[in-house]
Amino acid sequence: MDGSSERVASPDTRDVIMEATFRAISKHGYKDLRMRDIGEEMELTRQVIHYHFDGKYDLLSSFLEYILDQYEGSVEVERDADPRVELGARIDQCLFGPEFDDFTHWDRMKVYHELFSYAQHDEQHRATFNEHYGRIRGSIIDVVEEGIEQGVFRDVDAERMGQLITDLIHAARGRRISLGHDDAPEETRKAIDEFILDSLYATEDAVPLD
């Protein structure tokens, strides 16, 4: 959950600061964020921020790693013997997510998508996002490849298929957040089933999954 814990001795304090940063961004937005706003979201003195981070940029870079790690941990699913079951579960986790302790999946995702749109302005954050995005896409490609090997999926370009599904998940979340389309994840799930997975399955008479 804390990709930077090796850099300092006190991961607990860092987590407190990270969660305070999350609340501050949720409240004020990324663009208007001040160190003071983060300080106001914690019981610790603001000085601990300066002790743990070399300024705002260092803090925000660590925060980006923190929420990406958190997201990746939250969408992890069990391997399943049937690639159709595993692929469906991965899509569901990314689209609907789990509930976190204090905040919902969507509170987290709002911040995630805000940082995503900023990545265009920051080479380092863009690189961090690219690694993360590659891992998420990779986990979908893996299960598509597995399904092709087992013969339950058609012999498609697994990378292209994995990218397509990853893009659809991202677009549905972005549309829910930016445009307020609350049904976007459910609708996208149906569209993936109807227009993509149906034709991915190797046999037309495959038994529908529960």
Add this chain to the structure above:
Amino acid sequence: MDGSSERVASPDTRDVIMEATFRAISKHGYKDLRMRDIGEEMELTRQVIHYHFDGKYDLLSSFLEYILDQYEGSVEVERDADPRVELGARIDQCLFGPEFDDFTHWDRMKVYHELFSYAQHDEQHRATFNEHYGRIRGSIIDVVEEGIEQGVFRDVDAERMGQLITDLIHAARGRRISLGHDDAPEETRKAIDEFILDSLYATEDAVPLD
């Protein structure tokens, strides 16, 4: 091209201000934009901005309408007797876009996507974006419906299909802009052809289109 021209007498001056705003946002980003930055991008005195707009919010709201109108104008395509040709042309226009006079499609799209991500924080801008998004999606749904009526497309849920394609276009552009994946539009076009349009065509032995 100017959705607000009815409000004032001088659309030309408004266009000059809008293009100056576009350049200022391209240079400084939306989050750090000051009226002064816009003034520095025009030869006209900054006072004309205050004459034409009731402050920064009014200007930015007009700017949003301006770039959405511009985008919609730029992706307009001729109706075609063959819905397969028209659908392909619409997808291409949205994915690759035309060249504008001074800036490329992608310079415009960067600003577009930045404003899209901000729409979550602003009810009025969100409503404007929703209307725009509905029109783009609607133009794709129309041609899918036309294809179903003509019998060249399978009898699918046209709205769901149109939404899926619109989402994929949006995701590909966002990924190119935020993550620097320059090949995202081309790759997405191939994925749409291979995984979606192929199965949308009513007959399996349909002649491939040039």
